[in-house]
Amino acid sequence: MSNNLNLTTEVNRRRTFAIISHPDAGKTTLTEKFLLYGGAIREAGSVKSRRANKHAVSDWMEIEKQRGISVTSSVLQFEYNNYCVNILDTPGHQDFSEDTYRTLMAADSAVMVIDSSKGVEAQTIKLFKVCKMRGIPIFTFINKMDRHGKEPLELLEDIEKALGIQSYAMNWPIGNSKEFKGVFNRREKQFEIFDGGNHGQAIAGTVSGDISDNKFKDILGDHLHAQVIEELELLDMAGDDYNIDSILKGELTPVFFGSALTNFGVEPFLKSFLNISTPPKPRHSNHGEINPLDENFSGFIFKIQANMNPSHRDRIAFLRICSGKFTKGISVNHVQKNKKIKLSQPQQFMAQEFKTVEVAYPGDIIGIHDPGIFSIGDTLCENQSKLIYDRIPQFSPEHFAKISAKNSMKRKQFLKGINQLAEEGSIQVFKRPFSGAEELIIGVVGVLQLEVLEYRLKNEYSVDLIIQRLPYKLIKKIENIRFEDISTPMDSMLAITENDTIVFLHQNPWSVGHLEDRNTGIVVKEIFESN
Ligand code: G4P
Numbered sequence: 001m002s003n004n005l006n007l008t009t010e011v012n013r014r015r016t017f018a019i020i021s022h023p024d025a026g027k028t029t030l031t032e033k034f035l036l037y038g039g040a041i042r043e044a045g046s047v048k049s050r051r052a053n054k055h056a057v058s059d060w061m062e063i064e065k066q067r068g069i070s071v072t073s074s075v076l077q078f079e080y081n082n083y084c085v086n087i088l089d090t091p092g093h094q095d096f097s098e099d100t101y102r103t104l105m106a107a108d109s110a111v112m113v114i115d116s117s118k119g120v121e122a123q124t125i126k127l128f129k130v131c132k133m134r135g136i137p138i139f140t141f142i143n144k145m146d147r148h149g150k151e152p153l154e155l156l157e158d159i160e161k162a163l164g165i166q167s168y169a170m171n172w173p174i175g176n177s178k179e180f181k182g183v184f185n186r187r188e189k190q191f192e193i194f195d196g197g198n199h200g201q202a203i204a205g206t207v208s209g210d211i212s213d214n215k216f217k218d219i220l221g222d223h224l225h226a227q228v229i230e231e232l233e234l235l236d237m238a239g240d241d242y243n244i245d246s247i248l249k250g251e252l253t254p255v256f257f258g259s260a261l262t263n264f265g266v267e268p269f270l271k272s273f274l275n276i277s278t279p280p281k282p283r284h285s286n287h288g289e290i291n292p293l294d295e296n297f298s299g300f301i302f303k304i305q306a307n308m309n310p311s312h313r314d315r316i317a318f319l320r321i322c323s324g325k326f327t328k329g330i331s332v333n334h335v336q337k338n339k340k341i342k343l344s345q346p347q348q349f350m351a352q353e354f355k356t357v358e359v360a361y362p363g364d365i366i367g368i369h370d371p372g373i374f375s376i377g378d379t380l381c382e383n384q385s386k387l388i389y390d391r392i393p394q395f396s397p398e399h400f401a402k403i404s405a406k407n408s409m410k411r412k413q414f415l416k417g418i419n420q421l422a423e424e425g426s427i428q429v430f431k432r433p434f435s436g437a438e439e440l441i442i443g444v445v446g447v448l449q450l451e452v453l454e455y456r457l458k459n460e461y462s463v464d465l466i467i468q469r470l471p472y473k474l475i476k477k478i479e480n481i482r483f484e485d486i487s488t489p490m491d492s493m494l495a496i497t498e499n500d501t502i503v504f505l506h507q508n509p510w511s512v513g514h515l516e517d518r519n520t521g522i523v524v525k526e527i528f529e530s531n
Contacts, residue, residue, distance in 0.1 A: 004295065007361065011292045011361060011362050013082055014280055014361060015086070015363070016109075017088065017139075018087075018088040018090050018104050018109075020100065020128070020131065022121035022122065023123065024115065025121070034270060037270060038079055038085065075087070075318065077365075084363075086364060088106060090127065096448070097126055098445045101133070102303055103303065104131060105300075106318070108137075109278075110137070111141060112131070112141070113140075114155070115144050116147075116150060117147065117149040119154070120163060124162075132250065140159065141256050142155055145194075145259045145265070146180055146264065153235075155255075166253070167252065167253050168254050170255060171265065172186060172232055172257070173257040174191070181193065181194060181220060183257050186235075193206065242254075254276065256272065279363065280292045280322070283322045285389045285390065286386070286388045290322055290323050291323060296324045296383045297324035297330060298321075298322050298324060298382065299323075300320055300377065300380070300392075301317045302318055302376065304317050304318070304370060304423060315370040316368065317367070317369075317378075319368055320365055321363065326343075326360040326364070328343070328346055328359070332381060332382055333385045334378060335378070335387060336379065343380075346367065347367040375423060377392040396527060398443075398444075398446075399446070400444075400469075401450055401468060401469050402439060402440070402441055402442075402470060403453075403465050403467050404438050404440070404465070405465060406463075406465065411438060414438075414457070418440060426452065427442050427444055427453055429441070430442075430443065430497055431498075441495045450469075470493070472492070474507065474509065475503050475527055476526065477526070478503065479502075479523040480521055481502075481522045483496065486519055491511065492515070
């Protein structure tokens with residue numbers, strides 16, 4: 001096969017998606033079942049050994065195990081029906097929505113898992129908003145249909161009201177809880193029968209035909225049959241129409257009802273998803289749209305994670321490939337650092353293991369060993385030395401704290417750890433002029449990130465922290481005035497960033513007015529253009 005043809009074939013069979021949910025909706029179970037269908041694992045429970053060890057293979061850090069939440073996001077790859085699928089797991093907790101956003105930058109679509117008994121939950125809303133900002137297609141899997149849940153129409157209404165997205169039910173559940181009989185696949189016009197928790201083969205069979213047909217009456221009984229006909233008619237009349245363009249623009253979500261635990265509806269969902277979603281698309285850069293089929297290799301770093309393996313101090317940069325073929329040992333330009341580098345130890349995450357990657361294609365994520373040279377958003381590319389992909393937006397911190405090391409002898413490790421976490425993008429660091437490097441101001445988007453900071457400094461750098469929470473919630477940058485000339489209102493604080501930008505930490509929006517009143521000529525701006 002010619003190189004070009006090979007690249008086209010490989011790109012076309014790639015699907016890269018992020019999976020989001022409120023904790024406990026069933027994201028891990030669904031991921032595990034995908035891997036099971038793809039033959040990447042042999043046994044359910046391999047991804048997450050239940051109860052005894054409540055964490056997923058994607059949960060690297062001890063803190064995640066302890067709290068049962070996913071703090072970082074990870075990547076898994078598997079093959080299914082000749083598709084090569086990349087799943088990007090995201091932290092379920094809203095405090096890590098900035099990490100979710102970065103992960104979504106590397107994804108081409110998202111799968112949202114909802115618990116049928118809970119409907120749209122608080123963290124689903126927050127994570128969904130992040131998805132919406134990216135404008136990628138969103139597929140919904142309403143899980144746990146094997147047990148009592150909300151009415152399906154109520155769930156659709158919930159999605160539309162709480163999330164502001166149109167929905168199209170791809171299949172329709174018949175019966176609820178113990179009486180759950182299966183789903184009617186609206187597009188294939190077939191009834192997919194559920195036969196209880198026979199782990200593995202829960203679709204006991206299918207019956208095709210128009211739902212009004214008498215054969216369905218025989219299977220479902222008069223009452224249930226009449227109810228389903230009524231509901232489906234109502235859906236046809238009042239529901240949104242199936243529209244592929246709206247799905248691909250992220251304006252309409254195809255909704256699938258199923259049960260990850262009993263495998264019911266998982267494979268039809270996977271098949272439909274692979275069929276509807278698109279392969280990697282061109283990405284925007286300072287050189288215009290870069291086509292994945294462009295033979296020059298290019299990609300960007302969307303995540304940096306240090307110390308994934310506590311036994312060696314490693315640091316991995318996650319690269320999303322956007323164009324061309326990646327081969328091990330390839331020489332690339334690190335555009336932001338204006339440096340030529342060789343990618344000699346790339347890793348990929350196949351189901352449960354790390355493997356050395358020999359080749360990879362657009363849509364794939366590879367982990368590259370980072371000796372401390374990469375930052376989030378960096379572009380790596382062959383030939384086009386100045387190609388830069390769109391910047392990854394940063395979120396404004398909403399929680400602040402003053403931190404220092406308990407033991408002042410540990411100052412070096414303290415600074416090293418803080419620097420590392422800042423480079424991973426999980427904290428933002430500010431200084432108070434004249435206060436010395438022993439005391440820093442930290443800004444985080446979610447308060448749990450402070451706990452992660454404390455935990456990681458202790459476990460990875462042997463530094464105990466003194467953390468003093470500050471009451472500020474807002475931050476702006478200040479220009480056109482010297483630091484020492486600024487008169488600050490009560491209940492606010494000034495600090496500076498690493499590159500000497502002055503920032504104003506405050507509690508209420510009106511503090512900005514007070515600041516402007518006191519300081520003529522002062523210019524107050526958002527700290528990130530994306531805010
Ligand atoms: P998460 O990653 O979104 O946090 O959810 P996870 O897959 O860990 O699932 C949360 C709980 O919901 C688990 O039970 C899991 O077994 C259960 N679950 C997932 N899918 C289904 C389903 O289709 N039906 C039913 N009835 N339950 C489902 P757990 O008791 O919290 O943990 P475990 O003891 O099963 O590990």
